Amino acid sequence: MTAKQSINITDFDYPLPDDRIAAHPLQQRDSCKLLYRNAIGEISEHVFTDLPGLLPDDAMLVCNNTRVINARLRFRKGAEADGALIEIFCLEPHDPSDYALAFAGHGPCRWLCFVGNSKKWKQGALSMPLTIGGRKVTLTATRIEKIGNASVIEFAWDCPDVTLASVIEAAGEIPIPPYLNRSTEDSDKTDYQTVYSRIEGSVAAPTAGLHFTDRVLADISAKGIPARELTLHVGAGTFQPVKEDDVSKHMMHSEFISVPLDLIEELATTSRRVYAVGTTSVRTLESLYHIGCLMSRGEWTGEVPQWYPYAQDHPALSASEALLAVASHLKAAGLTRLVASTRIIIAPGYQYRIVSGMVTNFHQPKSTLLLLVSAFIGDSWRKAYDYAMDRGFRFLSYGDACLFEKMP
DSSP: OOTTOOOBGGGGOOOOOGGGBOSSOOSSGGGSEEEEEOTTSOEEEEEGGGHHHHSOTTEEEEEEOEEEOOOEEEEEOSTTSOSOEEEEEEEEEEESOOHHHHHHOOSOEEEEEEEETGGGOOSSOEEEEEEETTEEEEEEEEEEEEETTEEEEEEEESOTTSOHHHHHHHHEEOOOOGGGOSOOOTTHHHHTSOTTOOEEEESSOOGGGGGOOHHHHHHHHHTTOOEEEEEEEOOGGGGOOOOSSBGGGOOOOOEEEEEEHHHHHHHHHOOSEEEEESHHHHHHHHHHHHHHHHHHTTOOOSEEOTTGGGOTTOOOOOHHHHHHHHHHHHHHTTOSEEEEEEOOOOOTTOOOSSEEEEEEEOOOTTOHHHHHHHHHHTTHHHHHHHHHHHTTOOBSTTSOEEEEEOOO
8 A cells, every 4th residue: 555545434334233332341351252363364262361362372462551630620600600501521641742642640740631611711710629548639731721622721739748649540431432332330440550550641451361361361371472562542533433424534642652662672583473453553553663663763762653554665674684683773862762653554455464363343434443443354354243243242332352363
């Protein structure tokens, strides 16, 4: 595929009745169904606890350790908090822009946010009383400026001993996907986090990881398969529909990634096949290859452009060469971790460089995530989805899982 080759998103549609969208997960995470589509196209039904036995002995599992934050904050206008409801949805830190610094901060900070019912908030600060660690804290929100369809909001609180992480935890709620058509419930606080989530920053879960339990991870380890972690903070853009029929006109959202140097070096030298947990891990791993290509030419600016993988003058580096270029760049700068952004779109015609297998969920019709799956297993995505529909699989974030292996 070239950067502007036409792909019609209507070719990636399928009927998805509302009653096939799982509104809640199963009580036992790892008891969900698992659709396995192997490298020669054979499809079979399993239970997620079968995953360790289905993974090849020479696999390496790579997971996204991001943690979903309580990104949805509901303020009430008025001194008595009895006025209009204003919903602030935190997207990403603006000042400081570093996630770790933002969450560890004890003073005012600014975030890029969506504002719901914004017409009712023309001026002034909003406030919210909180109790954090037994202390009374008042959180205030002030709108600073508009950037596109989002706003820069300054958050401040009157207790310097409290971090933003504690404030967000106390003030907000988990932002479950809109297609669940329900309000957030207490159970979502744990259900919508992976068991290995550690690094705060996502506004949506890397949902393929929701099926993993300590038991499954222990069984994978007992088989001698290493499990590694990286970070991609999932943005609200993950729910952004492809509005244009022609995919080349779709603007992909940018997402923050962070990968340790030692993992990059291991990926560059390992003979193991890389199995990514979730499309977020897939996008991060594949972005590493293109970052290395950009670095090799001295063209790295901090973000992988959307269409760069399809450029006609793209350097034909091996995966190892590209990853070693990233490692060399980091070492020269005295860094132990790559921190970058990616806007990569993976669509049919894309050549996978790092990932040999993926654990993923069933995705929305006409979505970029379905394009990514199609790029991986070709047109057989439809056969797999038809199989799942016929056999009563549950779809989307709280639904069942897939294990796909790349075609030879």
